[in-house]
Amino acid sequence: MSCTSLIFRRPIPDDWQRVTAVLPAWWDGRDLRAMLPRVFFEHFRSTSLIVEHEDALVAFLVGFFCPDHADEAYVHFCGVAPEWRQVGLGRDLYRRFCALARADGRKVVRAVTAPVNAGSVAFHTALGFSVLPGDDEVDGVPVTIEPGPYGDHLVHFQLFLEGET
């Protein structure tokens, strides 16, 4: 699989159906579709990305610049097709998002994941994200207790962006 043939582009609203169709498979059977309504593909396209290979969806990132906190950007979802993992696509998407955030004057990028998603914890840690202190711990990882439909614990990550653009 050559990465030279990958296309990176902004999402369009119709991408929402393609992304949610693969979401459970890409998340090990966990159904997180209710966390990603179509509105993100309509109004947050300028901070989101779709990656395609020969018209097939191979990765995506949905993020936004936090309106409530002028110095924060937030990665809401980032997924890579299982057969496209370990080639740096997730890292590339985060790099592009961080560059956008830095250009907008954001100082920190945040993201959350469920502690069950050990791959996500390892991924964010490898990228340089730190895990925020929590009020509990799961498998040695600090978590905050936030009851929701997808579990009661969340791991909070943050990465301070460097000054240079």
Add this chain to the structure above:
Amino acid sequence: MSCTSLIFRRPIPDDWQRVTAVLPAWWDGRDLRAMLPRVFFEHFRSTSLIVEHEDALVAFLVGFFCPDHADEAYVHFCGVAPEWRQVGLGRDLYRRFCALARADGRKVVRAVTAPVNAGSVAFHTALGFSVLPGDDEVDGVPVTIEPGPYGDHLVHFQLFLEGET
């Protein structure tokens, strides 16, 4: 029910559970919870509102200023408890949101609804919203065809904000 005892405030993350708990009942049994993930109660609080009466949730609005379009603001959800309708609460929430949007330099407020929600169509029309042209029509209302989990048609509204602040 006296409106003098109503409390208007910004949402906190825990309000997400209270709001989604009432969503189906307030929407005539339609389950739209997947359109309103918790992230809105974490990062879009400055453009959202909760209304309480003696600690009971009686209305809410979740909106944002569109990052992709500098002149647009968007009302993602607005709901009023059935027993609190017809007293102007929805209108009041929209008025407050429009004031915020205008102060941010936004020129237009948009919203969508399903054509089955005749009450929403009547509400937006009464507020001065116009219905955007569509590519089909349901019960005499122009709709656009946008297949999704909650039906295949959407009514798009827009209201131009006046110049004065």
